[in-house]
Amino acid sequence: MQKKISIYIIVLFITLQASALFAQPGTNNSSEKTFSSKEAQNKQEQPYSLTQAEKEYLAQKKTIKFCIDPSWLPFEALSNDRHIGMSADYLKLISQKWGIDFQLVPTRTWTETLEKARSRECDILALAMSTPKREKYLKVTKPYIVIPLVIATTKDKPFIADLPDVIHHQIGLTKGYAYIEFLRKEYPEMKIVEFETVHDGLAALEKGIIYGFIDNLDTISYEISNYFSSSIKISGRVNRNWDLGIAVRNDDPVLFGILDKAVRSIDTNAVKKIHSKWVPVTYQHQYNYSLLWKILAAVCVVVLLLVYRYQKIKKFNQKLQRLYLKLAENENSFRSLTDHAHEGVVVVQDKRLVYVNPSMCKMTGYDQDTLLNMETFLPLIAPEARETILANHLKRLAGKASPDRYESEFLKKDGTTYPIELTGVLITWNNKPATLNIISDISERKNAEEAIRFMAHHDSLTELPNRYLLMERLGQSLAQAKRSKHQLGLLFMDLNSFKKVNDTYGHDIGDMLLKMVADRLKPLLRETDTLARMGGDEFVMLLPEIQGKSGVETLIARIDSAFQSPFTLGELTISSSPSVGFSIYPENGDTAEELLRTADQRMYDMKHSKK
Structure with missing residues (x-):
């Protein structure tokens, strides 16, 4: 009877593992504002056109020299000496519609881009935000992209409700970006660490050099998705938006007037098309209702979520109870579940293996009899990992705190090592304490991670x-x-x-x-x-x-x-x-x-x- 109960626990544990895996939600949030519907209607009612003086100016000017941020996807970047990203599509749209010839002036960093704008080597910056310092040499058109700022941290950090909660920690920002000026003015005590690129800042965040990194939602989401999905998350929103337009040299009012008209004339359908091309997942923004309606809506959502969660847990518990009763009717069905599990399932008692499933035999290269007759489980573990795994096993048996899930190295019969993920729990087996362990071979995942690291560098x-x-x-x-x-x-x-x-x-x-x-x-x-x-x-x-x-x-x-x-x-x-x-x-x-x-x-x- 005790053996049956132990097997019940094995199956229930595997079921819970699978349920937890399938229950993990995936999110991919992106947010971007463009022209409002009222503005779109005004554009249709009042079409923009060039004056004769502006046409003569463009004919004489011939080309407009522009600079970009060379590493700021999905907004803009320099790839093989070619301008790509959202701003590239917007300039192409303006060029085709207004007959303006744009000529790229390549730069290596955003700091160099600002220097070229200051020295008048660039007539415009394709995408920039107005600041008091930049107003000395630039004038920015009506914004055509408005994006929220967010703060990213490592996954072990808690949610950040308000920026003042973390300003005494070191916070990373991209060197030369506009919002540094505003944040330093609003939070003079903030400990700001500047980096050349967003990627550099997030790499420092991953290493624990800084506590958090602030940038726009789309760029941080892009970097996390491509390079930092296993270590970094978005932990909160900064109460400020990034208003981005075309920055024009402030000594050329005619050029500013032309480009401001061009930006205001951009069709909303074109805006949606460009945004969906570079940021596939978007959300429809609602009208800005009063604070009362927002609070009521938030309360309703929370209540509905609580009710939904309660019902889901209730159904899950009922399903789990039915499953337990069903499994109790036939021990063979329990063994069938463990025998057909993709992961290795082992029970360790007194340092010996007392139960192994077929997947564990296949994973290690040993047959079941050989595994069950081993004096200890240590030969299955790589020499450099034996001390750690044995210590965790003994702590778990003693009821002390030990990691429920961790990665390590195992050893096959032929002497080759392979990476695994081990999940363990304390159980009772034949009236004696034992550990139930789920072993997953993560070789493919490790190889993929190594390939991603190589591509990043x-x-x-x-x-x-x-x-x-x-x-x-x-x-x-x-x-x-x-x-x-x-x-x-x-x-x-x-x-x-x-x-x-x-x-x-x-x-x-x-x-x-x-x-x-x-x-x-x-x-x-x-x-x-x-x-x-x-x-x-x-x-x-x-x-x-x-x-x-x-x-x-x-x-x-x-x-x-x-x-x-x-x-x-x-x-x-x-x-x-x-x-x-x-x-x-x-x-x-x-x-x-x-x-x-x-x-x-x-x-x-x-x-x-x-x-």
Whole structure:
């Protein structure tokens, strides 16, 4: 009878596990406001058109130079020297309708974008928010995107009801973004840590460097979905929206008037189409009712949810009771459930296996008799994990706190290790305490996670380290160079006339050439060096330790020599030469930004000296 009751517990435990799994909700929230229906009606009643003076201005101006945030999806980004995202679609729409020719001025960071706007190298910023500081050199049109700000934390942090609750913690924000100015004014005591990109900030959040990170809902949702789904969540909303329009240089009122008309004339159907393209899941926004109606609606929703939850729990309990009674009628049905479970199911008593299901046998490579005759369960566990798993098992038997679910490493009969997730609970087996354990092989999940981590830090075309990984290694190498007082070298290289290759033979040939260039450069470097692709035809080589300028010059000579031979791409033979600039720590700077800027400038000078 005791054995039957123990088996009942096994089945009930598996049922609860499955129910908990299926009951986990998935969410994908996105929110964005655009023009109201009243504004859309006004646009239909009062169509916008250019004055004769404005038409003459565009004819004389010919092209409008614009800059963007190069890493801010889904709103805008620079991908292979091409403007993508929502702002790209809006500018294309304006260009087609109003006959305006826009010309992109590429930048590497948002900080550089603001610098180019301040120096008048850009006529407009495709997507920006007005701030007191920016009003000194920019004027922003009517917003065409309005998005809420949210705060993200790691999953172990509680819900944040109000921003003042966490302002004494370190909070991350993106360097140069408009809302930093407002938050510092509203919360002067806030401990703000600035990052170059949203991805950098969320990576620091994942590592525990900061408590939370603030940005807009769509961008944080995009980053979490692609890179941080297992570790980061959205924990609250900041009581402020981001009003984004086209920022125009403030010394050109005619251009501002043209673009403000263009923004106001955008059709609401086009807005919905662009938004649904980049943010698939949207919600229909209701009219702004009074506070009383909002409170009443919220109370009704809470009450309905409580009633629904109560009914659901009641039905679940009734279903569980019926299941228990049904299982009690026939022990064979219990064994059938465990025998056909996909996960391994084991009962451990006195460190021995007293029950194993077929999936556990298949997972380990042992037959059932061999497993049940083992003196202890430890041979199934990887040597480095045995101490931890045994300690958790003994704590659970003693009724002490121990993790209900955790990951570890197991050992197969053939000696290979594999990752598992173990869920354990204390039960009674034949009148003695034992542990019931559900073992899941998570090899496929781990492989997928590793692939995602690789994609986040490497260029998809050449599989070289990308900008994020380069900057991380450059920071580490600089710290080491400062401690050891040795020199560090940085080379910035791009291909001469690469655009001509793309225009002549197409981007597929251009991509093949970039991969062959990477293959030629790799053998020229040491194992401790880093070769990274920054984007387009730009490559950076990090030399963590060099002996004077000669070490850099020797490598540049080897690069020039390697490019003497043409590249063979199928039936095509293409000759390509590089332009290389360099910088040395500490002679040319002691920060990553200074070294990159110097090497880039020297590369630029070298390229133009060859023309």
